[in-house]
Amino acid sequence: MLSIKNLKANIEDKEILKGLNLEINPGEVHAIMGPNGSGKSTLASVLAGREEYNVTDGEVIFKGENILEMAPEDRARKGIFLAFQYPIEIPGVSNANFMKTAVNEVRKSKGLAPLDSKEFLKLMREKMQLVQVDKTMTQRSVNEGFSGGEKKRNEIFQMAMLEPELGVLDETDSGLDIDALRIVADGVNALRDGKRSFIVITHYQRLLDYIVPDFVHVLYKGRIVKSGTKELALELEEKGYDWIKEEVEI
Amino acid sequence: MNTLTETISETEQHISFGNIASEKLTPERKLAIDTFNRSGFPSLKDEEWKYLDLSVLKNTPFNHQAPACTKLSLSDIEKYKVAGADAITLVFINGVYCPELSSQNRDSGFSIESVESELASRWLGKLAKADEPFIALNTAFHHGGLLIHINAEQEVKQTIHLLHFNDSRHEAVAAYPRNLVVAEKNSKVQLIATYHSLNNFTSLTNSVTEFFVGENAFVEYDVKQDENEKALQINYVYAQQKRDSVFDISTVTIGGKMVRNNLNIALTETGGTAHLNGLTVGGKNQTVDNHTLVDHASPHCESFQLYKNILDDNAHGIFNGKIFVRQDAQKTNAFQSSKNVLLSDDAVMNAKPQLEIYADDVKCSHGATTGQLDEEALFYFRSRGIGKKDALALLNYAFAGDVIEKINNDALKADLLKLLAQKLNTEIEFEI
Numbered sequence A: 001m002l003s004i005k006n007l008k009a010n011i012e013d014k015e016i017l018k019g020l021n022l023e024i025n026p027g028e029v030h031a032i033m034g035p036n037g038s039g040k041s042t043l044a045s046v047l048a049g050r051e052e053y054n055v056t057d058g059e060v061i062f063k064g065e066n067i068l069e070m071a072p073e074d075r076a077r078k079g080i081f082l083a084f085q086y087p088i089e090i091p092g093v094s095n096a097n098f099m100k101t102a103v104n105e106v107r108k109s110k111g112l113a114p115l116d117s118k119e120f121l122k123l124m125r126e127k128m129q130l131v132q133v134d135k136t137m138t139q140r141s142v143n144e145g146f147s148g149g150e151k152k153r154n155e156i157f158q159m160a161m162l163e164p165e166l167g168v169l170d171e172t173d174s175g176l177d178i179d180a181l182r183i184v185a186d187g188v189n190a191l192r193d194g195k196r197s198f199i200v201i202t203h204y205q206r207l208l209d210y211i212v213p214d215f216v217h218v219l220y221k222g223r224i225v226k227s228g229t230k231e232l233a234l235e236l237e238e239k240g241y242d243w244i245k246e247e248v249e250i
Numbered sequence B: 001m002n003t004l005t006e007t008i009s010e011t012e013q014h015i016s017f018g019n020i021a022s023e024k025l026t027p028e029r030k031l032a033i034d035t036f037n038r039s040g041f042p043s044l045k046d047e048e049w050k051y052l053d054l055s056v057l058k059n060t061p062f063n064h065q066a067p068a069c070t071k072l073s074l075s076d077i078e079k080y081k082v083a084g085a086d087a088i089t090l091v092f093i094n095g096v097y098c099p100e101l102s103s104q105n106r107d108s109g110f111s112i113e114s115v116e117s118e119l120a121s122r123w124l125g126k127l128a129k130a131d132e133p134f135i136a137l138n139t140a141f142h143h144g145g146l147l148i149h150i151n152a153e154q155e156v157k158q159t160i161h162l163l164h165f166n167d168s169r170h171e172a173v174a175a176y177p178r179n180l181v182v183a184e185k186n187s188k189v190q191l192i193a194t195y196h197s198l199n200n201f202t203s204l205t206n207s208v209t210e211f212f213v214g215e216n217a218f219v220e221y222d223v224k225q226d227e228n229e230k231a232l233q234i235n236y237v238y239a240q241q242k243r244d245s246v247f248d249i250s251t252v253t254i255g256g257k258m259v260r261n262n263l264n265i266a267l268t269e270t271g272g273t274a275h276l277n278g279l280t281v282g283g284k285n286q287t288v289d290n291h292t293l294v295d296h297a298s299p300h301c302e303s304f305q306l307y308k309n310i311l312d313d314n315a316h317g318i319f320n321g322k323i324f325v326r327q328d329a330q331k332t333n334a335f336q337s338s339k340n341v342l343l344s345d346d347a348v349m350n351a352k353p354q355l356e357i358y359a360d361d362v363k364c365s366h367g368a369t370t371g372q373l374d375e376e377a378l379f380y381f382r383s384r385g386i387g388k389k390d391a392l393a394l395l396n397y398a399f400a401g402d403v404i405e406k407i408n409n410d411a412l413k414a415d416l417l418k419l420l421a422q423k424l425n426t427e428i429e430f431e432i
Helices: A040-048 A072-078 A095-109 A117-130 A135-139 A148-162 A178-190 A206-210 A230-239 A242-249 B004-009 B027-039 B055-059 B074-078 B133-141 B375-382 B388-404 B410-423
Strands: A002-011 A014-024 A029-033 A053-062 A080-083 A090-094 A166-170 A197-201 A215-220 A223-228 B087-093 B110-114 B146-150 B159-168 B178-183 B188-199 B203-213 B218-225 B231-241 B246-253 B258-267 B273-282 B287-296 B302-311 B316-325 B332-342 B348-357 B362-371
Touching (some): A002 A040, A029 A230, A040 A053, A040 A072, A040 A166, A040 A197, A072 A080, A095 A117, A095 A148, A117 A135, A117 A148, A135 A148, A148 A178, A215 A242, A223 A230, A230 A242, B055 B231, B146 B188, B159 B203, B178 B218, B188 B203, B188 B231, B203 B218, B203 B246, B231 B246, B246 B388, B258 B273, B273 B316, B273 B388, B287 B302, B287 B332, B302 B388, B316 B332, B332 B348, B348 B362, B375 B388
Parallel strands (some): A029 A197, A080 A166, B159 B188, B218 B246, B273 B302, B316 B348
Antiparallel strands (some): A002 A053
16 A cells, blocks of 8 residues: 655755655554654655655655655545644634535545535534544634644544545654543544554554554664564563664664 | 816826816815815825825826716616625715615614715714815815714614725726714614725725714724725724724725725723724735724723735735823723735735823733744645645635624625635635
8 A cells, every 4th residue: 555665855955764665555553663853753744745855765655656746635635644743723714614625625536526514514423423522622723722632632533534545643642641542542443444554653652552553663763673563662662762773773 | 266176286287177166165175175285195205105105096087076876776786785684775976875776764773964964064074184185185075975873872773884886987086985973872883884896997985984983882884895906995984982882893805906094093981992803815916005093092991903914916015003092091901913924925014013102001012923824734734635725715714714703794794705715716615
């Protein structure tokens, strides 16, 4: 489904990703861990098409197409969803209106008729339950005045609404207490259907107790330096990243 | 015979004036002409006019006495009404009230009569003084405007819609709407003014509206300026507020080549509240200038100003807002905010907030921000599958929408939101 080959990316002439390779098959959950500054969020941003990042080499093939030349909206329509680490507040646009617009734009790109208000409300009510989003949250402006937990829940709610084929969760666990973490993880797990794939970027092993990955990769200095199964995450939690750094430096 | 033509054309050669019979030349009009003759048009050297280029206005030969009411039919004006509004429509063509085009059945809570009537003379020109050049011109040339008089203790249930046309289809017309609204004690009224142009030629609308808001009266006045790319407007709105009164005004400017709005609010007695809201969505070759002055002359009054501009292409926005708090006006709350977005490198915004405070126990603030569109918000929208153009429109719509949200008239609000979506050039279905 997703094949990243030798991906190199800069921001302001500083190389962050230095030849990253990753293969993801349908239905798989890949956790990407790594120390601060290793390039985790850069990977998420490059996949979503953030324009400040300049890809200098490599390719990202998603469903048979190189997406690197695509606009962010086209990537989203094709089925890539980024759950932001810091979701932005947008006064004046209600969550519901925002989602209705997004859902219908995605549908339009697939040649589907837009949902009318009734159909949309039905879909929204269904997805709201997944992450315990209540009606007031959908009526409020996008993320405006939301707590950290509400913002992250809103990201997962949006993912549920848009039904992507690949969800990229960029440190979705940061700033969450244990209850909020559980709600978010339950929401993600409910979206695991054997076909949808996830990249779960996290600094901590804790999230992976709830969203159990098929593979764990360690990103360090812009490359994946170690891959394994969920046990690798436990090892990292216990020993920290220093032993990996030492392995790499040798 | 001393005609206006001869008098004013001495100072402004490019303007041709029609003839007014000498018996119509009241002392007030003669004085206004003398005043204008001494001052001439404002220039860029004048502090209050320094950002506004008036050369088109000065160089166009306008007919100042164009015939009016006969040129439109009832069906012509239908589409300019606010859909769904329970409104009494008063139609003005080239500044002249046209009873045959206006609503016949009226709410009993108010009366109308000529602004030149004996009754109207108690108020006319008491706030709008002819020492301003454009007020002088209006005072010299206006005819056929209305006094709208709301009786004490009356709530006018229907909205009063002042529907203004400048008809410059056959020649360049300068129209001088002159209206007067008097809301007596404990009355309540909601008015809308919309400005439309019918032109092949350059048009000028130079309007003066004076509001006298009585004790504990409530007046809302919402203005929609939707003229076309040949239309020039210079407007003056004055309001004088008595004890515990409320005056709310929202000015939404979508169309027009050059629009200058002057808003002067005087809080003359204790407990008055004024809200001043403005939204400009400007594009190619448009200049929109909002000048406000709120005069806190008494204690315990409040004023709130929110002005927003969205400027694209080479649009030019100007906001000059002055809050004046006199020595006696203790416990004043006065707030002002000017927020502006420039969508192109060629768009220009001049924002100039001014506070003059002579009382010591007051809460006042002002702020002006001008920026580009929020790239981070744009990316967020695009990452959800919303295309750049629609994302931009949705963000601008949200930015502008909160000004329109302040309007209490639901029909007008819906009308303006629709107009806004059109101006922002999007087909996205919006709800707020």
